Amino acid sequence: MGKSARVLGWEFGRTAREMNELLKDHGYLYGNPGAYGLTEKGQQYAEEQYHSRGTGGYAHYNRSWETRTWSDETAAALKADMEANPGGFDAGDSPADEEDAFGYEPFVDYSGSGDDDAPQPDWKELAIGGAILGALLIAPHVKPFWNNKVKPAAKKLRDGLAKQESVESTDS
Numbered sequence: 001m002g003k004s005a006r007v008l009g010w011e012f013g014r015t016a017r018e019m020n021e022l023l024k025d026h027g028y029l030y031g032n033p034g035a036y037g038l039t040e041k042g043q044q045y046a047e048e049q050y051h052s053r054g055t056g057g058y059a060h061y062n063r064s065w066e067t068r069t070w071s072d073e074t075a076a077a078l079k080a081d082m083e084a085n086p087g088g089f090d091a092g093d094s095p096a097d098e099e100d101a102f103g104y105e106p107f108v109d110y111s112g113s114g115d116d117d118a119p120q121p122d123w124k125e126l127a128i129g130g131a132i133l134g135a136l137l138i139a140p141h142v143k144p145f146w147n148n149k150v151k152p153a154a155k156k157l158r159d160g161l162a163k164q165e166s167v168e169s170t171d172s
Helices: 005-012 016-025 074-084 095-101 123-171
Strands: 029-032 035-038 046-052 064-070
Touching: 005 016, 005 064, 005 074, 016 029, 016 074, 035 046
Parallel strands: none
Antiparallel strands: 029 035, 046 064
16 A cells, blocks of 8 residues: 555654655655655655646646655665665765756646645635626726616605605695
């Protein structure tokens, strides 16, 4: 059964983010948060899967992301690596360092996938924005509606009530 970085982190008393950093420090991953990839060493212990909503239309509607599941042997291998090299790899020991020396940059999909640090709007902000947009769209139609429909109907109602009051006052 595969384990995510979060589940694997429980065994080490770490969060998923800390676990990914630890895996990177010991040569299982390369890259940066939100854009990690498996090294050759990591490919022995993990499996990567690509996911896509694939609903069609615009790119920002088509979320895509990768998940990594780590095998049960990963914890034992990582513990052995931590005992052998507590500080992680020194400069030059990591395959990622060799790739960085040649200007390698991992592919980053900016179409809404990964752990974005930008806060997402909540429903209240969306509702307020919708109300403002709606007000701007109907504003040109409000004054003619008021002058052509509401005012005449109110005047007719007022005149009818005034006529009814005058009839009642003459009957008394």
